[in-house]
Amino acid sequence: MDEETRVRLEKMLDDIKALLSAGDSAGLADYAGQQHPADLAEAYSLLSDEDKRSLIRLLPSELAADIVEELDTEDQTELVTEIGTAKASGIIGAMESDDATDLLSELDEEQTEDILKKMGREEAQEFKELLSYEDDSSGGIMGTEYVALTPNMKVDYALDFIRRTGREAQTLNDIYVVDADERLVGVLSLRDIVVANPMLKVSEIMHRKVVKVGVGSDQEEAAQLFKKYGFSALPVVDEHDKLTGIITADDILHVVDEEATEDIQKMAGTLSSDETYMSTRTTKHWFNRVIWLAILFLADLSSGFIMKGFEESLEAVVSLTFFIPLLIGCGGNAGSQSSAIMIRSLALKEVHLKDGLKVIWKETRIGLLLGLVTGLAGIVLSFLIPHAGVNWLHMGITIGISMLFTVMIGSVAGAGLPIIAMHLNLDPAVIAGPLITTIVDALGLIIYFSTARMIIGL
């Protein structure tokens, strides 16, 4: 936070505290109406628990909703419990429908029912519908604040209609046109309407090709469409092509963040979680991590068995063991690099399934170049460190060759396995860092001991 922001925030805090202690609800409403909700929420988060409750109680629902929209889920649910369902119902009704739905889905079932009962019948019905969609579907992230015209409206009437109904709309860059059955038939912008001849019909100036997304489709599909077309909003339709909501660019920002987080979590070998780090309980964290850790434990056992198989070689030349962490470390690192790059490229659709063979060939060459460097370094290392009972050159060649092949295998497997996973309709991010490291460990050890047997003659 820079100095200017800090000063402004402190001033705001002082103002709010003064108005609160005077119990001046009209003054508070005036004051809050002039601030940006995000700033107000920031000041709110610095108030004492008691002041927080009084502020929300004194503000009109409309303004309280602006603050609540900006809070973390955790703070939101806590607040609802404190202020009771009667006050909460008014505030949630005044929130943007997508934010309100997110909050309702986080509350206890009993609380949600209570709140819906206190709303108007139509409003409650709308929330019930919104709550029925999966969290990560297009229906789950859409809002219902949009303006819909009909094809036969005259342009001047449409403009007047927008004036009267558009105040709450999330965007006026895109205004939709629906027929008598509420089916989406066109789209136009406020700009189109403002510049058009007022006597024309909406159907004469609207664009009929509307890019849209199904209510049950994955949110990732909506994100891809946003990236491709550069929209400010995307309409969502049900199975009968009926307009049911819109997704705006700021919803998609959250989706993009969420999807990247999910990939990163999977790549690190943890179950993905949509809660924040601090709000997740220790035992939940443990559960998310222990499953992959156990799977990898079992996979790592193979390394032990491989070494047991070469027990005699190890007994003859204990020096062999010194290079094991280095060897499997380098192979694993090369694998982590190429798998992370490949998984990200697949997620951003920069690499496609059909590129599989080209990728393998590219990684073979990259791996060869990387392996040559690490292999040579291994030979130099063997020269610098004296080994008991074995010729340094034999040892060096053993290390160099196995380093070369292990790093190459790491590069190729790191990029190739995610592609194979995608071919099998698995999420490529699951075949990531730790799993590849484990596979490369095992292969690296086999190469190492086999080479040692041949070169050193064990």
Next chain:
Amino acid sequence: MDEETRVRLEKMLDDIKALLSAGDSAGLADYAGQQHPADLAEAYSLLSDEDKRSLIRLLPSELAADIVEELDTEDQTELVTEIGTAKASGIIGAMESDDATDLLSELDEEQTEDILKKMGREEAQEFKELLSYEDDSSGGIMGTEYVALTPNMKVDYALDFIRRTGREAQTLNDIYVVDADERLVGVLSLRDIVVANPMLKVSEIMHRKVVKVGVGSDQEEAAQLFKKYGFSALPVVDEHDKLTGIITADDILHVVDEEATEDIQKMAGTLSSDETYMSTRTTKHWFNRVIWLAILFLADLSSGFIMKGFEESLEAVVSLTFFIPLLIGCGGNAGSQSSAIMIRSLALKEVHLKDGLKVIWKETRIGLLLGLVTGLAGIVLSFLIPHAGVNWLHMGITIGISMLFTVMIGSVAGAGLPIIAMHLNLDPAVIAGPLITTIVDALGLIIYFSTARMIIGL
């Protein structure tokens, strides 16, 4: 690609080919004008090289620009070289200024100069200014297509002004107000203007608190402001508070993707690259990866030296070596998990620097729970596998204890080191997966051999 899209695309391809072979440039312009540029670009990418060139040559610059905007950098630069700087200059002039600047910055210096010379003086000057900003600064991603009113305009005049000048603006959700020195003094929406009394002045209805960003600020700062305030556009000002451009939500989508990619690349230990996987040359890939691989190679040497220090123990009980890959594997995996989670939480500002001690305490408990599971598994394992020359229980306790502590250290170091890095103003993503694995390897080995000495009495 679903069936419907495929059919539509094939139909479009046939239409374009027919118009091309007839050389019907007017028909092509008509046809292209009715398609969405993103669809048109997809069809374009499927044409033969010859057809691509004819299409771009036959289309008016305005429509050609729409297609070129959607292409990859690689395809763009190739096209410019093929069609020559004269035609390219017209097309680039018709592109959105941020896309045009990105393309110009990718061309050879000579090509860029040639193209700028063929533009009007004012336009060329504007591009020179845009090119002077860093790629990843707010100035580097902003566009210059916005509408700016002055405070003294009457509302009805302003609406007329927007009609005349707003056609090319990237958004009309936000319209800016500047004073005589072009300093940003207010903001309002087209909706505000449409619903206001036509006789009022702009200054009477505009919002005076404008959230803005400096032209030299990091693009990440702009992204954070978008996420906080949910804008559709963000104004960019120079050091004199003069309005110089706007950043729109779709620019930010790319920034968010880019930043996540950068973090993933750093976490996997590769230098970050802003090119796609396929368009990056093998030697460039090698260079991006070899530096970290070499650093980690050196760090991994420590493991070798530690083992050399315990040479006598290893010679006495070769069985000790069998568990080394398993032990350092588990520690490294626990470290990768917590570092990935922590780096992502820091990037999304879900965890703040001041939470450092809480995080360490939380990770200590998570690590203890994870370590107990893997430690017990280690003891069971020792029971199942016979060891020459050592009591299975002694061996089991050795493995169990070192597993417990290594996994705990992995968890705590994985979360703690990125936080320390941030305290030191380093990028936390650099202290990631591979580096933490290496550190945990070394510590794990020391714990393991020390425990073995004590318990087994070597």
